[in-house]
Amino acid sequence: xxxxxKKINLNYFYNVxxxxxxxxxxxxxxxxxxxxxxxxxxxxxxxxxxxxxxxxPVFLILEWVTxxxxxxxxxxxxxxxxxxxxxxxxxxxxxxxxxxxxxxLLIVFATLLIKPVTxxxxxxxxxKDFLKWQIILVYFFSALHKILxxxxxxxxxxxLFEKVLQFPYPITQKIYLIAAWIVIMVELIxxxxxxxxxxxxxxxxxxxxxxxxxxMPDILAFSLVMIALSMLFLxxxxx
Amino acid sequence: xxxxxxxxxxxxxxxxxxxxxxxxxLFIPPMPGWKMFATLELTPFNITNLNTGLVIDANxxxxxxxxxxxxxxxxxxxxxxxxxxxxPVKIEILASPKIVKEYSKNDCGI
Numbered sequence: 001x002x003x004x005x006k007k008i009n010l011n012y013f014y015n016v017x018x019x020x021x022x023x024x025x026x027x028x029x030x031x032x033x034x035x036x037x038x039x040x041x042x043x044x045x046x047x048x049x050x051x052x053x054x055x056x057p058v059f060l061i062l063e064w065v066t067x068x069x070x071x072x073x074x075x076x077x078x079x080x081x082x083x084x085x086x087x088x089x090x091x092x093x094x095x096x097x098x099x100x101x102x103x104x105l106l107i108v109f110a111t112l113l114i115k116p117v118t119x120x121x122x123x124x125x126x127x128k129d130f131l132k133w134q135i136i137l138v139y140f141f142s143a144l145h146k147i148l149x150x151x152x153x154x155x156x157x158x159x160l161f162e163k164v165l166q167f168p169y170p171i172t173q174k175i176y177l178i179a180a181w182i183v184i185m186v187e188l189i190x191x192x193x194x195x196x197x198x199x200x201x202x203x204x205x206x207x208x209x210x211x212x213x214x215x216m217p218d219i220l221a222f223s224l225v226m227i228a229l230s231m232l233f234l235x236x237x238x239x
Numbered sequence: 240x241x242x243x244x245x246x247x248x249x250x251x252x253x254x255x256x257x258x259x260x261x262x263x264x265l266f267i268p269p270m271p272g273w274k275m276f277a278t279l280e281l282t283p284f285n286i287t288n289l290n291t292g293l294v295i296d297a298n299x300x301x302x303x304x305x306x307x308x309x310x311x312x313x314x315x316x317x318x319x320x321x322x323x324x325x326x327p328v329k330i331e332i333l334a335s336p337k338i339v340k341e342y343s344k345n346d347c348g349i
Contacts, residue, residue: 042302043315045305100273137257142275146276148277149277150277156279163281219275
């Protein structure tokens with residue numbers, strides 16, 4: 001029975017990562033309209049890294065096809081192959097449009113390419129530890145940036161809801177301020193909870209990121225990667 | 240075993256380098272980092288068609304969802320519209336201080 005749970009644990013991790021890849025393709029097509037950027041209809045917002053020019057649409061098809069292949073191999077247990085293809089795909093993608101979530105995906109898949117997370121063998125813990133560090137660093141530095149930036153004043157949430165999401169109901173400045181500090185506190189508490197009370201930590205991460213993905217569907221892939229990484233804190237028999 | 244040991248050292252080294260990089264990114268704004276929604280840059284602006292004097296709906300040329308657009312991005316957006324529609328345009332970025340720039344067809348490389 002324990003062995004079954006061990007297997008389920010890692011399958012969940014890889015399946016959620018595979019879902020994150022699908023979510024990225026969905027976001028590219030339906031939320032960010034990247035096809036129209038490559039055909040010249042839309043302004044190339046967020047230029048890519050590596051200083052490459054905007055490539056013809058055929059490269060976008062190549063990016064999506066390789067992403068789908070990576071998703072297929074990951075979901076079918078061919079982790080190294082899937083991760084290798086994903087690394088190539090996200091390098092190409094980052095050269096065209098920079099997004100933090102793609103950087104996180106690239107880090108995760110490059111790690112899995114070097115050494116996949118496998119079932120509870122002590123020597124494999126280095127990959128797991130490294131990936132656990134990633135979610136801790138994301139939350140911790142994201143919270144620090146928010147404290148040092150305008151977010152901590154509530155202004156950023158106000159702009160997000162009023163200018164970007166065009167939320168139809170009036171919200172007072174005080175509520176924006178309280179909400180901003182709740183987000184910051186959750187980001188600071190989440191890593192601690194994952195370390196000390198993994199199950200509660202995973203529940204918090206899932207609740208936070210499902211909420212974020214509902215409000216901002218373009219970050220669904222990021223949400224899924226964070227959920228997948230949080231699962232690594234669970235003991236293998238707990239998943 | 241030696242390879243496994245090497246990978247452990249590699250992962251630990253990368254984490255230390257990452258922390259150092261992320262510390263730097265806290266204080267050097269242009270450096271990419273985990274800055275998700277720390278600050279939104281959504282300066283109001285107008286782009287005008289200089290042939291007709293009418294304000295252009297710039298959202299038609301932007302991706303549907305965006306959170307941050309720098310002044311440099313907005314100037315590039317104005318050039319993009321000028322090039323795509325083959326019209327001279329004027330952009331006013333309503334920041335402090337206000338930035339106004341005109342792009343003729345020559346400026347857009349038409």
